[in-house]
Amino acid sequence: MNANWLFLIALSCIWIMLLYHMFLMLGGYLYAEQMEKRRRNQPLTRLHREDWPKVSVLIPAHNEELVIDLTLKAMCRLDYPMDKLEIIVINDNSSDRTGHIIEQFAQKDPRIKPLHLKPPHAAKGKPNALNQGLKLATGEYIAVYDADNIPHANALKHLVTAILEDPKAGAVIGKFRIINAKKNLLTRFIHIETISFQWLTQAGRWYWFGISTIPGTNFLIRKSLIDKLGGWDESALTEDTEISIRIYDEGYRIRFYPLAVTWEQEPEKWKVWIKQRTRWAIGNQYVIYKNIGRLFRRNPSKVVFDLIYFLFTYFIFLGAVILSHLLMLLNVFGWIHITLPGPFLLIWLLAYILFVVEIMVTLAIEKTELTIENFLIVLLMYVTYSQMWLYLIVRSIGLQIRSAIYKEEIKWDKTERFRSVSGNDFY
């Protein structure tokens, strides 16, 4: 196989991914338009107070003293019938004041039910905490929020509305925004990334294929379904992606419903970000290994879309980009000769423009985000933040190889929190 073939293969792999994203962006835009209309007309279902189903909110918390009070305040303000809501806060063997704060809130609000986990059932990661909380849950639906989340008061009602009107939806996911978006350049990058991810990947996939991936917070799932699935996979580092696959397998859809909004924190330091994203990468790679066999089934389900997408994101696209970079260098130094005809410089330029334009569309969907400042950050993002993904994926593969050689267990790393907002600022 000569350099021309390798170059063409690399380019094809890269552009399959980019074209797929382009297609998703179109779907994302159209879905945003649909949701606009929906929001104007009748966003919430009209139910009598007693007709709303009972919901159990699960909030796993491990050393969350910096943020848990804000989260619980927000939970107490949720616009949902009092007797139809229970908030199970799982204190996962915290060594700080988390347990104490939870108890304080529980004394004031009977809906809050503390669950203090101790070894050997504690500190095994978020999936374990959720499974423990699930045992206590009595609601017809289970909502999950991270301990740093501040949902809008009507977020839960939106999630319930969405699942009630769609019997095929096994779960409904809402939208999340960033509390500390303007803290520094990193949080600005993440802020733009999350908006793009939700309007492009989540909304696009939902619009075209009726699928989306549970993001780990601000989602609602049928209790009957999660019971049937046997709870969350405790081996998974990204239990949200893993359970999404199993939900599809049961024949359900996962509905993206952006009217249900929550706010959450994102890492403010590169070190924390790398740790968190490496965990995501390892977790998603675990999902690929676990489900790769489904690709070769005779009657593949919708899940194949996601599996191929993950396969491209974490292996094929990455490999193609590295190969492309390598070929470019070898060509520059004259060690190989790529003689294929075509407007390849123009194609590279178009890839950059497409990246920028796609993100600008997603930012424009949010009323306040289409700004010159964000535009400049997006320009910078392509050559900085986006390229960091290469490092992250290589790192995650390296860690897995290492853990396989030395038989080490890759542990669930808790993301470091920051106190970036006071309760009064928000309410």
Added chain:
Amino acid sequence: MRPDNFNRYQALSVILGRIAFKSAAAFLFACLLATTANAQSADRNVSVDRMNILVIHAGQAGNDRTVNIVLDMLRHFPVHTEALQIEEVDKTKLSRIDRAILIEEGGTSTAGASISDHLRKTGIPHMWIACGQINDHIRPVQLHYRGKTFPVGHMKAYRLNENVKFGADNVLAYASDGANSTPLIVRDKEVWYITAGIENMRMTAIVADLLHDFLEHPHRDARQGLMIIENVYPLVPPEQLTAIADLLSDHHIPFAIAVNPVYHDKVNGIVYSASDHPGWVEAILYMASRGGTVIVGGNDLPLHVETFSDRLEQNLAVLSHLSLYPIAIALTEETLAAIHAESNAVHFSTVYGSGALKSQIPYVTFLETGIRVFPHTASAGTVMKPHDLGLYISEWDRLDTVRDAWFGFTYDAESPVELLEEWIFYTEDKPVRWIDIRHEPHKVESEWIRIVAPGDGTLEVSVIDKERLFALSQVEGNKARLEGFAFYSSWLLVGIVFSFIVLFVLFTLILHLRRRNRLFTEKELP
């Protein structure tokens, strides 16, 4: 016997490859042509064999254009040639030579004049180019040589030095500016005085003709010429090729087919291989049966040594794989000078000049590597205009000056056949014998194939490495598909992506214009 019979026979031998055919018809025809075909090699063994020629010049070695022209022309003759600057010449060196050619502008008081005196006294024949009084010259508009008058421009002719005696019996040529005339070439016993430089192409031709007399090399009984159909690549319509073959055959003009079996389209980068065009291959075989001989068309070969070698090997492999064994190559003079001498991938014993460059040297030259180079004379291209025809005629006339001139004409296969008819009409009464190159010896050698044409009309082909031949001939086809796919798909991609970018920019504008009414306005946290 009609060459057609032989050509059909030869075409069959080409198809069958390695078998050397010797039919009675071919043999008889070969015998008829052998006399003249071998005349050239016979000529080279006459009296001038091993003659030592010293070129003495005043300019810088290698940079003097006149010296280079002289040295190139001397390659036509079987002589030992040495070039020295005037300062390097001494009596010892002069005593070892048979002839000298002195190139120096100047009169009687120069170093060149002293050498000329010495040569004359010692009885060594010599030619003095650009001699005469440098302060006294005319700008001729006409030259007169051997009873013919030729128009000329952009040259100077010096007045001959007073000590040279000349008269009607020893002036071989003279120059005229319309009002005055001056001797151009004077032979004074063993000295040939030439009172002008030879950079002018007309002067080059005259000196080329004169060299035969100077070196006592007999003139050929007839001028030879070769018609080369060039740019024969897979996209040329087969019917065009068969029409050309029929026309030339009907006028009994044998021809060479300079085939580019692998065509690289410079616009879109697509590579077209003959292997993918069976109809076109049939047409080439038909041309071969009508008097054509396949040679490699090298006018589109790149000037980069490595790429040149790769492409040349591929061309040879594809042709051989199709049993179209070439016996020579057509190269532009530019390519020949830059590459062929350095490339060892394939050795061709015969190179025919091709392309737009015109050689100043009007006859066959022999390179040190043993390669015979037949110069290119003129082309009939696709855009021939009256002006081009004028140049064409003038080139005929120029070569007419040289009794041993080689007429190498190339005709673009894509040109209208009417143009070829016109050319034939103009050429028919010219005193040129169009040769069939199969009746001359040729050799093509590479690491994986050896093709020998002994000159009797047969062909001996030895495939040394069959696998390599096959591999080389296959690569291009795959490459063609790959490059074509890459080119078209990349442009398609550009079109699609560009459309979507425009669409997305439109979306952004729409969203921006409607931003006041938009609802996704979650409260910003501080």
